[in-house]
Amino acid sequence: MSTPEGEGEGEDSVATGDTAQKDGRTRNRHPRGLLTLWNVEMWERFSFYGMRAILVLFLAAPEDQGGLGLAPHIAAAVFGIYGALVNLLALPGGWLADRLWGSYRAVLWGGVFITAGHGTLALPSGSAATYLGLLLVAAGTGMLKPSISTMVGRLYDREQDAAERDASRRDAGFSLFYMGISVGAFAAPLITGYLGERIDWHAGFGAAAVGMLIGLLVCVRGGRRLPAVTREQARTAEPAELRRMLGLCAAAVAFVVLLCLGLVALWGMSFTKGVIQAVTALTVLIPLVYFVTMFRTAGLDRVDRSRLRAYIWIFLAASMFWVIAEQGGSLVSLFARDHVDRYLFGWEFPTSWFQSLGPFYSILLAGSFAALWIRMGTRQPSTAAKFAIGLGGLGVATLIMAGAGVAAAGGERISPMWLLMAFLVQIMAEMCLSPTGLSVTTRLAPPRFANQLMSLWFLSVAMGSALSSQVVRLGTVWSLGTYFAVLGCAALACAGAVAVSRKRLSRLMRGVT
Numbered sequence: 001m002s003t004p005e006g007e008g009e010g011e012d013s014v015a016t017g018d019t020a021q022k023d024g025r026t027r028n029r030h031p032r033g034l035l036t037l038w039n040v041e042m043w044e045r046f047s048f049y050g051m052r053a054i055l056v057l058f059l060a061a062p063e064d065q066g067g068l069g070l071a072p073h074i075a076a077a078v079f080g081i082y083g084a085l086v087n088l089l090a091l092p093g094g095w096l097a098d099r100l101w102g103s104y105r106a107v108l109w110g111g112v113f114i115t116a117g118h119g120t121l122a123l124p125s126g127s128a129a130t131y132l133g134l135l136l137v138a139a140g141t142g143m144l145k146p147s148i149s150t151m152v153g154r155l156y157d158r159e160q161d162a163a164e165r166d167a168s169r170r171d172a173g174f175s176l177f178y179m180g181i182s183v184g185a186f187a188a189p190l191i192t193g194y195l196g197e198r199i200d201w202h203a204g205f206g207a208a209a210v211g212m213l214i215g216l217l218v219c220v221r222g223g224r225r226l227p228a229v230t231r232e233q234a235r236t237a238e239p240a241e242l243r244r245m246l247g248l249c250a251a252a253v254a255f256v257v258l259l260c261l262g263l264v265a266l267w268g269m270s271f272t273k274g275v276i277q278a279v280t281a282l283t284v285l286i287p288l289v290y291f292v293t294m295f296r297t298a299g300l301d302r303v304d305r306s307r308l309r310a311y312i313w314i315f316l317a318a319s320m321f322w323v324i325a326e327q328g329g330s331l332v333s334l335f336a337r338d339h340v341d342r343y344l345f346g347w348e349f350p351t352s353w354f355q356s357l358g359p360f361y362s363i364l365l366a367g368s369f370a371a372l373w374i375r376m377g378t379r380q381p382s383t384a385a386k387f388a389i390g391l392g393g394l395g396v397a398t399l400i401m402a403g404a405g406v407a408a409a410g411g412e413r414i415s416p417m418w419l420l421m422a423f424l425v426q427i428m429a430e431m432c433l434s435p436t437g438l439s440v441t442t443r444l445a446p447p448r449f450a451n452q453l454m455s456l457w458f459l460s461v462a463m464g465s466a467l468s469s470q471v472v473r474l475g476t477v478w479s480l481g482t483y484f485a486v487l488g489c490a491a492l493a494c495a496g497a498v499a500v501s502r503k504r505l506s507r508l509m510r511g512v513t
Contacts, residue, residue: 030173031155036222040107041148042180043215047118047208048141050188053355054196054204055079056330057337059130066201068127070272073472076330077276080469082134083326084283087462089142091286091455092249097147099245100236103154104223106147111216113140118209122202133205152177155227182366184211185359193352256282276469283466287315287459294449303510304446310508311444311453313501315460317387318437320494322464323471324394324487325426329355331472332401332419335480339408340416354416357423362431369431382513384502386436388495393429395491397422398484405481443512 059075061067070078097106117136120129152174188211196204259281260274269277294300294308336342337351373380381389404418437457445453475483498505506513 030176031227033155033222033226034152034173034176036218036225037148037152037155038177038180039218039222040111040215041177042184043211043218044111044114044141044144044148045181045184046188047114047212047215048137048188049185049355049359050192050211051118051121051137051205051208052329053189053193053333053352054201055082055134056333057351058196058201058204060334061201066124068130071476072331072334073476074272076327076334076472076475077469078134078272079330080326080465080467080472081276081279082138083329083465084279084462084469085135085138086141086145087458087465088283088286089138090146090458091142092245093139093142093144094146094455095245096143097150099241103147103151104226106143107151107219108216110140110142110144110147111212111219113137113143115209115212115216116140118205118212122206122209124202149174149177151226178366179363182359182363186356186363189352189355193350193355197350197352252282252286255285280466280470283459283463287456287463290452290456290459294446294452297448299448300446306508306510307444307446307512310505310512311441311456313498313505313508314383314387314437314440314444315456317391317494317498318433318457318460319464319467320491321391321394321430321433322461323468324398324491325430326461326465326468327472327487328358328423328426330468331475331480331483332422335401335404335408336416336419339404339413339480340419341413342416354419354423357420358427361424361427365428365431382502382506383436383440383509384498384505386432388499388502390429390431390433390436391491391495391498393425393432395488395495397425397429398488398491400425402481402484402488405479405484409479409481440509440512444509 056075056079057067059068059070059078060072061069063069068075093106093110097103101109113136117133117138117140120133120136123129156173188208192204192207194204195207256275256278259278260271263269263274263277264271291308291312295305300308333351333354336354340351340354342348342351400418400422404414404422407414407418437460441453441457471487474486478486
């Protein structure tokens with residue numbers, strides 16, 4: 001595709017470092033477009049995590065305090081379903097970018113949907129507007145999330161350096177990009193949490209809308225800094241392919257609607273509970289269809305089939321991890337509201353500020369973990385061992401929460417150190433499992449299923465979030481101490497199972513460590 005007039009090779013060469021061959025002064029610089037994408041992602045994550053930090057608190061707050069007045073376990077379930085939809089809708093969102101709009105247009109339209117969603121949440125218009133806003137945010141995030149990372153990678157596609165140098169520059173660029181995620185996720189709960197809890201819930205949602213609007217404006221104004229290859233139209237889908245995708249989306253929507261209506265009519269469920277059950281069923285069904293379809297595809301050799309079997313166990317282990325980890329933003333947040341002493345120097349800080357702990361720990365520890373794996377080299381733990389460590393660490397973090405539940409059983413508010421320690425251990429566990437899962441997904445995928453297997457990794461997050469919406473109901477049957485103790489023991493049991501099976505997994509992975 002030819003370069004548009006006014007955005008020619010002179011500007012692009014500076015942005016991508018091509019002039020380094022002339023004078024060497026820009027050899028170590030990153031493409032200028034990286035700053036644009038960094039800002040877009042930072043503001044999008046600000047809006048996402050800002051709204052997420054106050055969502056369950058708003059859902060569970062009494063109506064006379066401006067909330068929806070849902071029971072705590074229903075509020076936590078809605079939170080889980082929202083998380084599931086965010087990851088589930090990345091599938092059609094990625095398809096739109098690949099086949100119709102291109103990455104840049106997908107990011108723009110995703111930003112529009114997200115802004116509209118947060119704007120809807122900012123209006124005090126009742127539960128219908130709340131659920132519509134959540135759906136718009138989930139749809140917009142599904143468009144934006146897969147595309148903006150692709151754009152970062154394409155910034156480096158025109159690099160002329162040696163392959164090793166290009167890889168290191170690309171990796172460093174992604175490290176800077178993900179720092180934007182952490183910065184936005186850390187700052188957001190501090191701002192939206194204060195506005196939402198101290199002034200008005202809808203003011204907090206409005207701050208999230210403003211954040212995404214700023215990101216959208218940055219994307220529009222900074223578009224000229226992006227290489228033409230990141231802004232070009234995607235190859236238009238064939239009519240038959242478009243009809244197939246529309247049919248699949250319609251079938252998924254029909255499945256949810258019909259199952260929901262059936263549960264409401266036959267079992268007497270409320271509409272909210274019916275949607276929770278229907279979306280959970282869909283989120284479990286889609287990965288099953290994916291795996292069956294891949295195994296039935298002709299032309300897979302024995303090595304590919306063996307690696308796919310190994311990936312089933314990795315997928316299930318990751319889903320188990322997210323079932324528990326995703327409750328850090330729901331039940332743990334409600335626990336902090338009701339049972340944790342939040343006074344600091346005589347001032348009670350907002351409950352949602354605890355949601356900044358995870359990003360804060362990530363910023364502090366990410367470099368240390370990366371350096372640790374590099375230093376260990378070939379002596380570092382295998383994929384299965386890292387998964388076992390991650391699940392074990394999550395189990396320990398959840399048992400810390402069980403101890404907090406027992407300590408709070410007497411009715412007095414407990415020290416915030418319980419949550420500080422639990423979040424710290426959980427983030428360390430996540431750093432062992434999540435990056436490893438992304439990496440092994442790319443290495444186990446048969447060439448013809450590379451993108452689909454990566455979609456399955458995000459579906460593991462979706463399935464974990466959806467299943468958490470079912471598990472949280474046990475919190476109404478057991479005490480919180482017992483509930484977290486059972487979850488912690490379940491995570492430790494899974495960690496033990498993965499550790500015991502690591503040699504078998506290694507054989508199934510056929511040389512992938």
